[in-house]
Amino acid sequence: KHSKSLLDKNSNNEVACKKCKKAEIKKTCRRILTPKMEATSSKAESSLQKSSLDVHAESNKWQYKSTSDTVILSADTESSQDGDSDEGTTPGMDDFSGLSPYEKKRLKNISENANFFASLQLSESAARLREMIKKRQPPESKRKKPKKKENETGCRRSMRLLKVNPSGVSLPATPTQPILVADENPLLPPGPLEMTSENRDDNSELFKGFLQTWAEVSKTRSKNTEKELSSIKSYKANLNGMIISEDTVYKVTKGPIFSMALHPSEIRTLVAAGARSGQVGLWDLTHQPKEDGVYIFQPHSQPVSCLYFSPANPAHLLSLSYDGTLRCGDFSRAVFEEVYRDERSSFSSFDFLAEDASTLIVGHWDGSMSLVDRRTPGTSCEKLINSSLSKIRTVHVHPVHRQYFITAGLRDIHIYDARFLNRSRIKPLISLTEHTKSIASAYFSPLTGNRVVTTCADCKLRIFDSSCISSKIPLLTTIRHNTITGRWLTRFQAVWDPKQEDCIIVGSMAHPRRVEIFHERGKWVHSFLGGECLSSVCSINAMHPTRYILAGGNSSGRIHVFMNESCG
DNA sequence: ATTGTATGGACCC
């Protein structure tokens, strides 16, 4: 378990298990030296315990070696030395007369395992490790151990968890009223909010120019032309032409990026990012110097979970937030209109049911869904639907058959028909249950909707064949991909390239930092590497619908744009 | 017992 994560970081086979060297040493030693195994090693020659068979499977993969002061785990990449195939060559084990080949092999394995464990000298290592534990040598690591505070009991805990105030005085065990965090999340008033920039002078000529650009460039968008799917070869060639530079990296929000949208304009390169802080950062890359092209707004008081330019009018930027509002940023009027508001709820995702962006489906964090019609006055929804899901992370509408939409919850993926939504609990048309951990997202493929890609915490990206919605949709491909982003990084979401029906884009934990593209059949297609320009994890990525432009957002508000040189 | 969630602190200019 340890070795895997640690090996990821290193190219060479041999790495010291840092974790074991560190605080976890005690646990690891126990793990290796279970009483059963110790018995195996001491009575190596004679004991034919069942447990050694289980261990054998593991020793095929990992060799436990002991050195003077640490436990070294090394990947056994070469053919196993246990030699499963060369029968009857093990010294001392030749007299198997009268036994079936299976039993011969079994006995051979058992004896080899016993020899192997004897050769490890586990009891000696154990003694040495016990010494180490006694001494409790501080591990040699770059990072210093967090300094223990005097009033803490040894573990790292926040003042809040310790239930003390910052001066160290214990707070009453049960606060009579909830602690106000107004400073962090200033509540925003209902109704339209003026577009007031957080980082620049609102009355400057530059700001007026910015608004004009974002309002007018939208009209220059070319109509969606039915493009032919490029072959993987030419697609790859196009991706290879995409580069990143200092000019295409910039911090556009305070704090982690939760959502991103690329403006469909084919002339200007406009990127929008929604942050955990509730900010929305807008960046016109065509503008130089780059700091003059960035404007930051605060249309929400909590994380902006979902962000889309309106397909009907790209001068509208719709933003959804945990704060229970859906707003529409209108650049021509310089306001963030309120489209839908439910303060009791927390919105996780939305999509357009109608292509003209008049009706929307909004997924709530608590598992319910809302149908919103923007043509009716007011900011309440038409219908509130309780799904059988306990949580909803993403909703996505089928690109062709727009009555279908897919939701990704904690464990389940559901596909619904929007025509049959009623107030009572509704049943999904299809529900997928193969995911074993929480699901981050589920998206239909962009042109036909014949595929679904899901991102799951079990470190697998799955691609399903959704070409036939009426029956079960079969699993097509599973791609192993580290999706454990941990506590501080935004969760990954694999998304389709809107112009390439069969390729997905996903952030990566790999070093050097990169954004990866995979084919629906599981083949690796491309890695966006940025050298010094890309040195952090891009969790949220968006590709331009027609051009070769990729924007990746990290967890400190920075956007990284890869594009064709000719686009700059 | 397992699994999801929360949001702190070391390091680097």
Next chain:
DNA sequence: TGGGTCCCCTACAA
């Protein structure tokens, strides 16, 4: 010293 950046642990609760 301090602000910016990025990390992938881990206590706690459901």
